[in-house]
Amino acid sequence: MAPQLAWIGLGNMGRGMCKNLVEKGKLDKPLIIHNRTKKRADDLAEKLGAGKTKVAGTIEDVVASSDIIFICLGDDKAVNATIDTALQQDVKGKLFVDCSTVHPETSNALAKRIGEKGAEFVAMPVFGAPAMADAGSLVCILAGPSSSTDKVKPYTTGVVGRANIDYSDQEPGKATLLKVIGNTFVINMVEALSEGHTLAELSGLGTDNLHKWIEAMFPGPYTAYSSRLLAGDYYKREEPLFAVDLARKDARHAMDIARKAGNAKLGALEVADSHLAAVKEHLGAKGDLPSIYGAVRQENGLKFENKD
Numbered sequence: 147m148a149p150q151l152a153w154i155g156l157g158n159m160g161r162g163m164c165k166n167l168v169e170k171g172k173l174d175k176p177l178i179i180h181n182r183t184k185k186r187a188d189d190l191a192e193k194l195g196a197g198k199t200k201v202a203g204t205i206e207d208v209v210a211s212s213d214i215i216f217i218c219l220g221d222d223k224a225v226n227a228t229i230d231t232a233l234q235q236d237v238k239g240k241l242f243v244d245c246s247t248v249h250p251e252t253s254n255a256l257a258k259r260i261g262e263k264g265a266e267f268v269a270m271p272v273f274g275a276p277a278m279a280d281a282g283s284l285v286c287i288l289a290g291p292s293s294s295t296d297k298v299k300p301y302t303t304g305v306v307g308r309a310n311i312d313y314s315d316q317e318p319g320k321a322t323l324l325k326v327i328g329n330t331f332v333i334n335m336v337e338a339l340s341e342g343h344t345l346a347e348l349s350g351l352g353t354d355n356l357h358k359w360i361e362a363m364f365p366g367p368y369t370a371y372s373s374r375l376l377a378g379d380y381y382k383r384e385e386p387l388f389a390v391d392l393a394r395k396d397a398r399h400a401m402d403i404a405r406k407a408g409n410a411k412l413g414a415l416e417v418a419d420s421h422l423a424a425v426k427e428h429l430g431a432k433g434d435l436p437s438i439y440g441a442v443r444q445e446n447g448l449k450f451e452n453k454d
């Protein structure tokens with residue numbers, strides 16, 4: 147019999163991952179789903195169809211009826227608060243899998259607290275935008291005891307993901323350490339694209355001409371983000387795909403890790419984060435990672451928005 151699975155956190159990433167678990171996870175029971183704002187859980191249950199999911203109103207209900215509990219929440223505070231609630235009941239033999247991007251110290255502390263209650267923990271942050279979560283093509287990083295990661299792997303490659311980075315038998319914080327360092331690449335990529343397109347416009351090369359080169363040289367994420375910049379998606383969208391607050395949380399974690407690692411300098415990230423601060427000022431919480439383009443444009447005398 148397949149274990150009873152549950153999912154807590156139905157934001158941009160969680161919704162897509164649940165869809166793939168339900169469609170490809172070979173579950174023999176409905177997936178239990180829970181979200182702080184219950185409407186999101188009700189809407190997803192309706193979208194995925196009758197009998198595919200069961201909405202749980204409280205974290206206590208989720209934990210009481212599940213064997214493996216996936217979590218995908220905004221930040222460390224949300225994850226810690228959710229686990230605090232979960233650990234108030236008997237969790238012996240249950241497995242918690244955290245897919246959120248949190249500080250490595252948070253992952254290791256969670257593993258300790260959960261282990262002391264007789265339950266298991268795997269950190270499994272993921273790489274990929276929400277469209278990749280929808281398509282089941284994320285890259286999953288798994289860390290924790292192999293006896294626990296083995297229980298999670300059936301739901302990774304071919305279900306929610308296209309590849310695993312396997313850190314089995316390493317401490318859970320190693321997975322989130324890679325995730326945070328990896329996200330500095332993503333943030334710096336958007337910074338480089340933003341500066342490049344601004345220079346292309348100011349120098350007379352033209353952004354379309356630069357985009358042609360990006361497509362030829364860097365297919366994949368560079369091209370996808372470049373397209374979003376040029377389409378004005380970075381300020382037109384009502385709901386961000388990589389919210390400015392989450393991007394700044396990742397930058398903060400990276401800077402804290404660098405500080406504790408002998409004051410390593412992350413100069414490029416500092417510049418990008420200063421642009422993210424300007425994004426938050428201009429667009430508020432609906433600012434998105436690629437909105438860095440607007441901040442770089444503004445700094446160089448252009449309008450934040452690239453379309454009339």
Ligand SMILES: NC(=O)c1ccc[n+]([C@@H]2O[C@H](COP(=O)([O-])OP(=O)(O)OC[C@H]3O[C@@H](n4cnc5c(N)ncnc54)[C@H](OP(=O)(O)O)[C@@H]3O)[C@@H](O)[C@H]2O)c1
Binds near residue numbers: 159160221247
């Ligand atoms: N977006 C990306 O491109 C991306 C890619 C890889 C990894 N990640 C990481 O994956 C995680 C989720 O990202 P996302 O883009 O799905 O975020 P999101 O769309 O902003 O969703 C955040 C989720 O966390 C819940 N939440 C936030 N604060 C909470 C709290 N204090 N208590 C309980 N629930 C809380 C939200 O519930 P409500 O619906 O009630 O607000 C929602 O379910 C983050 O750690 C992020 O860094 C994101």
